[in-house]
Amino acid sequence: MRNEPDYLLYERIYRVIEQVPHGMVSTYGDIAAIVGGGCDARTVGYALREMPENRADSVPWQRIINKAGDISTRGLRQRQLLEAEGIAFDARDHVIMARFRWAGPTPEWATANGFNLLPPREEGEQLSIF
DNA sequence: GAATTGACGGGGC
DNA sequence: AGCCCCGCCAATT
Numbered sequence: 228m229r230n231e232p233d234y235l236l237y238e239r240i241y242r243v244i245e246q247v248p249h250g251m252v253s254t255y256g257d258i259a260a261i262v263g264g265g266c267d268a269r270t271v272g273y274a275l276r277e278m279p280e281n282r283a284d285s286v287p288w289q290r291i292i293n294k295a296g297d298i299s300t301r302g303l304r305q306r307q308l309l310e311a312e313g314i315a316f317d318a319r320d321h322v323i324m325a326r327f328r329w330a331g332p333t334p335e336w337a338t339a340n341g342f343n344l345l346p347p348r349e350e351g352e353q354l355s356i357f
Numbered sequence: 358g359a360a361t362t363g364a365c366g367g368g369g370c
Numbered sequence: 371a372g373c374c375c376c377g378c379c380a381a382t383t
Contacts, residue, residue, distance in 0.1 A: 255365050259378095267378045268365035276364055277381090291364080299364040319371085361383075369374085 236266065240274040241282060243342060246332050247290045250312045252322055253329040254294045261331060263343045272299075290329075296321040 243261045247253045255268035262271070275288050289308040292298050297320060298305045306316070314327050331337075331345030 256367090259365085265379075269363065270365095270379050272364045273380055274364095288364085293364080294366060305364090359383105362381085363379105365378085367375105367377090370372100 236262075236264075236270070237274040237277065239342075240266065240271055241278065241286045242340070243332070244275075244286050244288065244291060246336065247287055247329050249287075250314065250327070251329045252290045252292050252296075252309065252314060252324075252327050255291060256294055257329070257331065257345055258291060260345060261337070261342050292322060294324075296324040298322075 239262050240258060243258050244253075255271040258271045259266045259268050271291065275291060278286065278288060289305045290312075298309075306320075309322065310316070315323055317323055332342060334344060336342075337344050
């Protein structure tokens with residue numbers, strides 16, 4: 228018996244995903260890092276796969292892709308939905324991560340809701356908004 | 358309960 | 371960029 232029911236863990240995952248803004252994407256690993264508490268990338272993938280249809284209305288599942296920047300759910304209209312948000316793909320069908328990757332929740336929100344922040348990324352790469 | 362699979366990630370090469 | 375290996379957690383067989 229777990230101290231925390233699985234459905235509650237999924238709820239936390241969905242809640243974080245809801246924070247990913249329109250026109251941006253995040254990765255399974257990033258979401259897991261924010262959720263914390265023994266959550267990993269695969270768990271996020273599981274939560275999304277098990278997510279009931281009605282949840283899809285508020286949870287932007289399409290914005291969650293793998294770290295390589297390519298979509299896993301081939302066949303679904305994921306790419307179509309992302310392009311509709313203005314997210315661009317390169318010639319290899321990969322999202323340009325350096326440009327569309329979400330930097331994580333605000334410190335205020337994370338603290339207020341009991342989530343982690345994304346570790347700062349070093350490389351000179353950053354999401355310059357212009 | 359072991360083995361396998363899965364909308365995964367990081368480190369090596 | 372790719373491929374391989376290993377670790378991770380949950381569900382299924």
